[in-house]
Amino acid sequence: xxxxxxxxxxxxxxxxxxxxxxxxxxxxxxxxxxxxxxxxxxxxxxxxxxxxxxxxxxxxxxxxxxxxxxxxxxxxxxxxxxxxxxxxxxxxxxxxxxxxxxxxxxxxxxxxxxxxxxxxxxxxxxxxxxxxxxxxxxxxxxxxxxxxxxxxxxxxxxxxxxxxxxxxxxxxxxxxxxxxxxxxxxxxxxxxxxxxxxxxxxxxxxxxxxxxxxxxxxxxxxxxxxxxxxxxxxxxxxxxxxxxxxxxxxxxxxxxxxxxxxxxxxxxxxxxxxxxxxxxxxxxxxxxxxxxxxxxxxxxxxxxxxxxxxx
Ligand code: GLV
Numbered sequence: 319x320x321x322x323x324x325x326x327x328x329x330x331x332x333x334x335x336x337x338x339x340x341x342x343x344x345x346x347x348x349x350x351x352x353x354x355x356x357x358x359x360x361x362x363x364x365x366x367x368x369x370x371x372x373x374x375x376x377x378x379x380x381x382x383x384x385x386x387x388x389x390x391x392x393x394x395x396x397x398x399x400x401x402x403x404x405x406x407x408x409x410x411x412x413x414x415x416x417x418x419x420x421x422x423x424x425x426x427x428x429x430x431x432x433x434x435x436x437x438x439x440x441x442x443x444x445x446x447x448x449x450x451x452x453x454x455x456x457x458x459x460x461x462x463x464x465x466x467x468x469x470x471x472x473x474x475x476x477x478x479x480x481x482x483x484x485x486x487x488x489x490x491x492x493x494x495x496x497x498x499x500x501x502x503x504x505x506x507x508x509x510x511x512x513x514x515x516x517x518x519x520x521x522x523x524x525x526x527x528x529x530x531x532x533x534x535x536x537x538x539x540x541x542x543x544x545x546x547x548x549x550x551x552x553x554x555x556x557x558x559x560x561x562x563x564x565x566x567x568x569x570x571x572x573x574x575x576x577x578x579x580x581x582x583x584x585x586x587x588x589x590x591x592x593x594x595x596x597x598x599x600x601x602x603x604x605x606x607x608x609x610x611x612x613x614x615x616x617x618x619x620x621x622x623x624x625x626x627x628x629x
Contacts (some may be wrong), residue, residue, distance in 0.1 A: 388613025
């Protein structure tokens with residue numbers, strides 16, 4: 319029997335896979351992430367850890383967890399895990415790919431549609447009582463058919479977003495490692511980010527990339543906030559160089575309500591809900607539990623993380 323610590327409340331059903339196998343499962347009953355001190359205390363006698371993307375798994379945490387032999391991340395992105403530190407200790411790490419691809423691609427399209435058709439501004443026009451008439455020149459936005467989408471990161475979620483955009487009649491370019499990002503940005507009416515956060519992708523969309531972007535383009539980000547230099551983004555929105563941005567992810571998370579980015583115009587920010595469908599979260603819990611079961615049994619995890627894995 320092994321002791322498994324689950325850092326947050328999750329869909330509970332799939333955790334039965336662990337208890338049915340005879341493991342003790344301690345679910346930290348909170349909707350908020352633990353502090354690093356609390357997490358260190360929790361893992362002191364844990365054999366398995368099921369964590370979310372909000373927990374930092376680094377050398378200090380692993381030092382506090384001498385028995386730890388398997389980590390399952392309830393997410394596809396694993397930039398919160400120091401994979402060198404886990405690798406050095408021989409601790410396998412698993413994630414939950416595929417089952418959140420559709421949910422996240424749907425949300426990317428929702429942000430694309432909302433920003434292209436200026437939904438936040440239009441909805442505010444109604445609720446503030448400013449709606450006076452049907453306006454021939456009111457709230458004009460981007461028509462998707464024939465517009466060009468640049469998908470940055472041609473992994474599963476990027477491709478699923480591209481397929482959805484193509485169904486709306488958009489022309490889709492995929493940009494991967496080694497491609498000319500700035501040239502692709504210059505052609506695009508909408509740019510959607512789907513690359514993992516790494517040292518190479520941190521601030522991939524910086525002031526220079528934004529300057530290279532076509533005037534009037536829209537930026538959508540459902541990957542990680544760290545891909546975008548938010549100071550440069552705010553400036554690009556304020557100057558009107560970008561028409562709009564739709565972000566499901568920010569840096570930091572949560573983004574303080576006082577962050578200057580939030581005063582930029584034509585910006586829609588969501589609280590990182592890309593995989594937040596009932597189906598995706600249930601299947602993510604199942605994949606995380608199966609990864610732990612295998613790792614604790616000394617078998618290969620079904621969904622292992624390697625340092626080069628893209629979402
Ligand atoms: C969500 O952002 C995930 O990586 O699963």
